Every structure is written in C-alpha cells, then in structure tokens.
Amino acid sequence: MDQDLVDAALAAAEQHGKDVADVPLNAIAAAAGISRSTLIRRLGGSRARLDEAVRQAGIDPGGRPPVRERAIEAAATLIPRDGLGSVTLEAVAAAAHCSPTSLHAVFGSRDGLLAAMFDRYVPVPDLEALAADPPERIEDLVHAVYAALAEAFAQEPRVLPAIFGDLFTRPDGTAARMLKANLPRMVASLGALLTVQIQAGRLRPLPLPLLIQLMIGPMAGHMLLRPVLQDSLGNALPPVDEAARTFAEAFLRATAP
Known part of the structure; x- marks a missing residue:
C-alpha cells in the first residue's frame, strides 16, 4: 500500500474527527488529491487493504470512541x-x-469544547428532563432535584466542584462564562417546576430567583464542602442521600404556604 494513501486516510480522519474506518472514501480521495474511482482502483476494490495498512503503521483504524x-x-x-x-x-x-x-x-473552538463538556457534567440536562415530566407530589419533585444535584457534584471526574473552584478564584474567568451561558436553562427548568407548585398553592409565591437559590444553595454548598467534612468528621457525617432528604425537608418547611 502506497504511503501517500495512508497519509491521506489519517489526514481525512483528523479533519473529520473520526476513525479511519469511519471516514468516507470520497473524503480520503479528496485528501489524496485523486478521484474516488482512482482510489478504489488503487485499493484493489476493497478498503480493507487501506485499514490494514493503517494498522501496520501502528494506528488503530477503528474501534475507538469518536x-x-x-x-x-x-x-x-x-x-x-x-x-x-x-x-x-x-x-x-x-x-x-x-x-x-x-x-x-x-x-x-475551545469554548465549544468546554460547552459540550459542561453540558455533560452539570445537572442542567437532568433538570430539563425533570421539568418535561415532573412528579405529581412536591416532595418527590424536591427530592429529585436534590438527587440530581448530589449526583452532579459527586460523579467522577469531579468537574462541577472544579468549575466552582475556578469561579471563586476568577469571578470573570472561563467558569463564570460557562455558568452564565447555562444559567438561563437552569432558571427556565427550575422556574417552570416551581411556578406550577406556586400556582397549586404548595409553595409561597417568593421571587423565583430567590426561591431557586433557597432550593439549591444548601445542597450545593454541602456537596462542595463534603470532601473536607468527610475527612474531618468521618462517620459522623450523614450519607449523601440522608443529607439530601434533610435539606429537602428543610426547604419544604421554609417555603410552605
């Protein structure tokens, strides 16, 4: 197999963000500066030869995540x-x-990468899903929100605590931009959930920004401090699910009509 075809396949794979095995032949042909029919002829009618040549060059032509x-x-x-x-x-x-x-x-861009990563590791998509299909009982709703917060803060790698750490040290930095970009989505989902409960007479009609802060603030603060508290208090610190129930019950008592 000619090295120029291997090089073209690798270049096309990098350009399209795919493994070699997933890159269309016309893209490889374009990278090689030849027509698709010429490429097929040089491959002997089968791209398996190209994949094998890439493998012999020490690169897996496929099988890795995108x-x-x-x-x-x-x-x-x-x-x-x-x-x-x-x-x-x-x-x-x-x-x-x-x-x-x-x-x-x-x-x-870098911001595009960070936005995709942010969306993966913050609870906003979970809250949007909850807003699309909310529980009937307000107790179940609050517990579900707290469970989503706890999972987002605790999951490995610990991206969300690191984002808050950057926010506290650089209020005008990248984390602040990411949080500001996602804040409307969080407010929209939580606002929709809480507005229904206010209209049903289950919550006091407090201003939504304050009601949202009252809801998520204690649990978020607990999860940020929990690693330090765990080291200091050991078994005296309640498990996460018990802490979530306690904060949820406190929120319901504080906001009951």
Missing part, C-alpha cells in the same frame, strides 16, 4: 487535576490522542 467523546472525557479529566485553565485544545488533543485540527472540526 473524537468528540474522547475529547470531552479528556477535558473532564484535566480540569480537576490541573484546573480549568489547563484545558487548551493542544492539551486536550494530546490527552485524547487526536489533533487540535480535529477538535476545531468537531467543536469549533
């Missing part, structure tokens, strides 16, 4: 370890075993 998934996971691993500022396209590309060019093709 570049998008690898990049999001790589960024999520870098943030808790090195901070949000460490998430450059070059650093993520090295950790995800791809090129910065492929990241540009998939995400458009």
Whole structure:
C-alpha cells in the first residue's frame, strides 16, 4: 500500500474527527488529491487493504470512541487535576490522542469544547428532563432535584466542584462564562417546576430567583464542602442521600404556604 494513501486516510480522519474506518472514501480521495474511482482502483476494490495498512503503521483504524467523546472525557479529566485553565485544545488533543485540527472540526473552538463538556457534567440536562415530566407530589419533585444535584457534584471526574473552584478564584474567568451561558436553562427548568407548585398553592409565591437559590444553595454548598467534612468528621457525617432528604425537608418547611 502506497504511503501517500495512508497519509491521506489519517489526514481525512483528523479533519473529520473520526476513525479511519469511519471516514468516507470520497473524503480520503479528496485528501489524496485523486478521484474516488482512482482510489478504489488503487485499493484493489476493497478498503480493507487501506485499514490494514493503517494498522501496520501502528494506528488503530477503528474501534475507538469518536473524537468528540474522547475529547470531552479528556477535558473532564484535566480540569480537576490541573484546573480549568489547563484545558487548551493542544492539551486536550494530546490527552485524547487526536489533533487540535480535529477538535476545531468537531467543536469549533475551545469554548465549544468546554460547552459540550459542561453540558455533560452539570445537572442542567437532568433538570430539563425533570421539568418535561415532573412528579405529581412536591416532595418527590424536591427530592429529585436534590438527587440530581448530589449526583452532579459527586460523579467522577469531579468537574462541577472544579468549575466552582475556578469561579471563586476568577469571578470573570472561563467558569463564570460557562455558568452564565447555562444559567438561563437552569432558571427556565427550575422556574417552570416551581411556578406550577406556586400556582397549586404548595409553595409561597417568593421571587423565583430567590426561591431557586433557597432550593439549591444548601445542597450545593454541602456537596462542595463534603470532601473536607468527610475527612474531618468521618462517620459522623450523614450519607449523601440522608443529607439530601434533610435539606429537602428543610426547604419544604421554609417555603410552605
């Protein structure tokens, strides 16, 4: 197999953010500067020869997760370890075993990559799903919100605590931009859930921004501090689910009509 075809296949894979085996032949032909029919003829009618040549060059032509998934996971691993500022396209590309060019093709920019990673590790999608199909009982609703918060803060890698850490140290930094961009979605989902409960007479008609803050603030603060509290208090610290129930009950008592 000619090396120029292997090089063209690798270049097309990076450009499209895909494994070689998933790149269309016409894209490989374009990268090689030849027609698709010429490429097929040089491959002897089968792309299996190309995949095998790529494999012999020491590169897996397929079977790995797509570049998008690898990049999001790589960024999520870098943030808790090195901070949000460490998430450059070059650093993520090295950790995800791809090129910065492929990241540009998939995400458009560093902010695009961070937005995709943010959406994966914050509870906003879970809250939107909850707003689309809310429980009937307000007790179940509040417990579900607290469970989503607890899971988002506790899941590994610990992206959400790292984002808050960046926010506290750099109020005008990247984390602040990400949070501001997602705040309307969170307010919309929680606002819709709470407005229904206010209209049904189950909650006091407090201003929504304050009601939302009263709802999520204690649980978010507890989850941010929990690793330190766990080290200091050990078994005296209640389990997460028990803490969530306690905060949920306190919220319901504080906001009852």
